[in-house]
Amino acid sequence: MAGKRGEGATAPANNPTSEAKTPRTERGRRTLRAILDAAAAEFGEKGFHDGSISHITQRAGVALGSFYTYFDSKEEVFRALVRDMSAQVRDHVAPHVQAAPDGIAAERVGLESFLEFVRDHKEIYRIIDESEFVDQESYRAHYENSVERIRARLETGARRGEVRADVGEIHAWAVMGMNVFLGLRYGVWGKDKTPDEVAAVANELLRKGLAPD
């Protein structure tokens, strides 16, 4: 696997629609935002096959023509939505992670803020998971980009002596897998533990498990 794939890892934070036409005006940006939020609600509720462009434009309160200004098809808005949700997670987590005092603490606040994001955006699991069937490339890009960010953070921690020197790709996939299923269990399926409790337990596992020799 060649590391970063697709646009997610390197695209500007607020350009989730690099394949679609990019709006040039503030009004255009608001319209595109409304379409993507409506698409999240529509596909999150009904799934890809039962979701429709006309319902997306109704939810967004925009004309059908506005939709086609930005997207050519239902597949295209779905792909853009996956990239958008992926970017939303990244942008929600990033400031917390950047403010953390060390490389392991960064993973703790990263997981905690991810769990909070998931509780407010439960549709994210259904949408990302369905992308495996609608657009395999977006699905892989979402996870590969997430892993690259975790790996970069862990390697930064390793250079600072906070994380074992040989930390790498396998560790990053392990950490991401933990986060995805802790998010599903404690963010989407049940709220019987707080994000702080869950992140504390998972982070102690990493702090000891990835400690420098």
Added chain:
Amino acid sequence: MAGKRGEGATAPANNPTSEAKTPRTERGRRTLRAILDAAAAEFGEKGFHDGSISHITQRAGVALGSFYTYFDSKEEVFRALVRDMSAQVRDHVAPHVQAAPDGIAAERVGLESFLEFVRDHKEIYRIIDESEFVDQESYRAHYENSVERIRARLETGARRGEVRADVGEIHAWAVMGMNVFLGLRYGVWGKDKTPDEVAAVANELLRKGLAPD
């Protein structure tokens, strides 16, 4: 969440079809096995919506009437298939885990044998993942049952003093998430690392991370 759900956790190991009629003869058992293997191939290749009962019976080399002896619908054979794959993973991993010298080594051979299983049954990810959309209860049962097994193993290790005494549900979800994504990355998407290499790295994380105080 109430712990064990559905039949998977408590059903006998070779009864993946408790909802369907259970065959009483050896010939019936072979027919049912052929139908389930054909369903795995059909749904793994085409997905649930494009898969069909007639193609399943053709692949299995059985008459349509034989299908309806065991299942009433495409949904029902799909549900039985998810339980069957879940049970196959469990039965493949169990003897390795039981032979392990301690509670953490059990997780290592558990992951290694899971990675080997996945390489031989790549369709498992597509089928389990699609169950989220076809039959949410089977999807949850698969993961909740996996977590219960991991949790029971870790708690056994804790009683023996091999694992931290307060090991619990959050750790079990973390371990399962690691395993699921390591399986996706190194079992389905790429084989650039051996199951042994991947399991060794992940297990060192657990051995240190879950060590008794």
